[in-house]
Amino acid sequence: SSWRLDAASETLCEHFGVTTLEPFGCEDAPLAARAAGALMAYLQSTQIASLRQITTLSTYSTARFMSLDAQTRRNLELVESTSRGGGTTLVQTLDATRSPLGGRLLRQWVGQPLLERDDIEQRYDGVEWLVEDALLRSQLRDQLRGIGDIERIINRVVNTQAQPREMASLGESLRRLPGLADLVGRSGPPPIVRDIPVVDRAADEIGRALAADPPSLLSHGGVIRSGYSAELDGLRELLARDRTYIATLEQRERERTGIKGLKVGFNKVFGYYIEISNASREPVPDDYLRKQTLVNAERYITPDLKEAEQRVLAAEERISQAEADAWGRLNAVVVGEAVRIRDAARAVATLDVLAGLAEIAAQRGYTRPSLVNDDLLEIDGGRHPIVDANMPRGEFVPNDVRLSDADGRIAILTGPNMAGKSTYLRQVALIVLLAQVGSFVPATRARIGVVDRIFTRIGAQDDLASGQSTFMVEMLETAAILNHATSRSLVVLDEIGRGTSTYDGLAIATSIVEYIHNTPRLGCKTLFATHYHELTALADILPRVRNFRLDVLEAGDRVTFLHRVVPGGADRSYGVYVAQLAGMPKQVVRRASEVLTELERDAIATSTADHRRQSVLAQSATPVQLTMFGGVHPAVARLRELEVDGLSPLDALTTLYELQRLASDRDTG
Known part of the structure; x- marks a missing residue:
């Protein structure tokens, strides 16, 4: 079987012409070698013409990249907008590349944020190099503008599938490489910017071989430039001579026969013919052979015309073959430079992405993040990259974020509808993602500890195909987050529990916050937006929970959303006011x-009645002998009420935090 290690290794060694896989780093990766060998065997049996594209083997590990699940990609709108009618994605917002190569690599970078700090810093160095040199950035982007998709074109050339205009685009792109290489070489680039190979031989060959404006298909002819093939030039000269003979035949025959209505024509069925209308009175020469009778005319051929036609058709066929031979020679020369062309494509793509990110950073006031080893997140003046790019400059309200052991690792965010909670959540997640992509970020300052995953649960949606309700989808996605997040993750949760009854939703939301806070495996940086204002009480019990709210300004019946995040909890959602803004009757x-x-009013009355009831019960209770210390400590009273056997480890930890707070309150009181 092709999946056996010995068979797979033999297949790979035979293809690459080596005796061992050690140079490719596969000696200690038997499963990878088996997979690669089985895939190569499959290609050998089904796609043998494509094997020429596979020139090397390299190991690949996903451990270098952040894993982004489907819901996070969707919620953060990385490559696909969730807005009705289509909206702007993160890739579109960042894409200032000038070539297809750069655009494709940018999409790859956004989909695979880095985890190694040194790799990220190298990208920062590349962006900063071009942010600081605006003239060089402009010159490079001008050169990059004319470079086509040389990576895909060279693959088509290798597979003998390229068409003339693709080859012309490749030649134009290759002729731009020396200018790019010179600009980069003179500027002292950082390590991430590779040397750009100059592929003069292929560029010169394409320039000598291809016509100035080649047709879209090789079969249309006229692809090869005069002077490239002596055989082809001779055949074209013969063809031109015979065509000139046929073109002047009509005038000569009119003069010879005296028939003024005589015409020379051509169709694919009969070839060349002489047509004489029935209105002509002059006699037809004896050497005219009738070929076809029409309603108003007769069509004839002559021996000379037929001989010229045979010469033309033969010449066209030979020219077609000669062009195909010349094209094959050109193709072979370019294929010989395929490795260098691919290296150039990779170098150009990286340069294009760095130049594009630098252009975005310079235009929109992005700053270089500071990566730290500590597990913290500090952002000053952060902005949502997509929303900010679609607003006039300066109108977006920036906000800060602090998540650390000292500042609290869980932020509970409350505030009115439409105040900007979801925007703020996405903004923080996108800034962290951009930082690990290697881009500058929309903030005045950012200190970021590298995160291993970004998890998001934002928005409400059902899955009718699998029979799952909105609430079930919400629970499934939240469960996946709680089961896979680690202490180095960033978790963004928006209105968990809203898909069910108020008490059920509040209970679930409370337990999730407690679980993230108390579980040793978690304790991760978390943003939790909610309309359950009761959750703000957790900040009084759990030491690493902090409350924040979206600020509003009330003036009579009018409410102004300030879109500013401030410490503290909100006590109103202003849902009725938002309904009015939406145009409700x-x-x-x-x-x-x-x-x-x-x-x-009912809630206040119920609360007052409960308070009075508790006071009466307290007064009617059996009196307790007072001690010299002023009565039972609240923490002791709480301990007496506990059913210890029924406490889970997490409940016990939460209770300990509550007891600690009670003890502190009594001491400070």
Whole structure:
């Protein structure tokens, strides 16, 4: 079987012409070698013409890259917008590349953020090099503009599938490489910028061989430039002479026969013919042979015309073959430079991405992040890259974020609808992602500890195909996050529990925050946006939880969303006001306000009654002998109420935090 290690190794060694796989780094990766060998065997039996493209073997490890699940890619709109009617994605926002090569590599970088700090810093160095030298950046981008997709074209050339205009594009691109190489070489580039190979032989050959404006298909003819093939030039000269003979035949025959209505024509069925209309009175010469009778005319041929036609057709066939031979010689020369052309494509792609990211950073005021070994996240003046790019400069309201052991690792975010909670959540996640892509970030300052994963649960959606409700999808995605996140992850959760009843949702949201906080494997940096204002009480119990809210300005009946994140919790959601902004009928809004007032009044009354009931019960309780220390400590009272046997380890830890708070409150009181 081709999957056996010995068979796979033999297949690979035979293809690459080596005796061992050690130079490719596969000696200690038997499973990878078996997979590669089996794939090579499959290609040998099904795609043998494509094997010429495979010129080397390299090991690949996903451990260098951050894994992004499908929901995170979707929620952060990396390559596909979730907006109705289509919107701007992160890739579109960042894409200032000038070549197809750069655009494709940028998409790859965004989809695979790096995990190694040194690799990220190298990309920062490349971007900074071009941010600081605006003239060089402009010159490089001008040169890059004319470079086509040489990576794909050379693959088509190797497979003998390239067409003349693709070859012309390749030649034009290769002729731009010396200018790029000179600009880069004179500027002292950082290590990430590779030397750009100059492929003069292929560029010169394409320039000598191809016509100035070649047709789209080789079969259309006229592909090869005069002077490249002596045989082809001779055949073209013969063809031109015979065509000139046929072109002047009509005038000569009119003069010889005196038939003014005589015409020479051509069709694919009969070839060349002489047509004489029935209105002509002059006699037809004896050497005219009738070929076809029409309603209003007769068509004839002559021996001389037929002989000239045979010469033309033979010449065209020979020219077609001669062009194919010349094209094959050109193809062989270019294939001989395929390795250097691919190396040039990779170098150009990297340079194009760095120049594009530098252009974005310079235009939009992005800054270089500072990567730290500590597990923290500090962003000053952060902006959402997509939203900020689609607004007039300076209008987006920037916000800070602090997540660390000292500042709290879990931020509970409350605030009104439409105030910007979801934008803020995505903004923080995107800034971290951009930092690990190797891009500068939309912030005035950023200190970031490298994260191993970014998890997001944002938005509501169902999965009708598999029969899953909105709430079930929400729970499945949240469960996946809790099961896979680590202490170095960044978790972004938006309104968990809203798909079910209020009490169920609040209970689930509370337990999730406690689980993230208390589980030793987790304790990760977390942003948790919610409309359950009761969750803000967790900040009084759990030491690494902090409350933040989106600020609003109330003036009478009007509410202004300031889109500014400030410490503290919100106590209102302003849902009725948002309904009014959405254009709800006035009677609906008015009735909603009345119901809301009644509900709030009932809640206050219930709370007051509960408080009075507890006071009466306390007064009627059996009196306890006072001690010299002023009565039972609240922490002791809480301990007496506990059912210890029913506590899980996580509940016990949460209770300990609560007891610690009670003890601190009593001491400070």
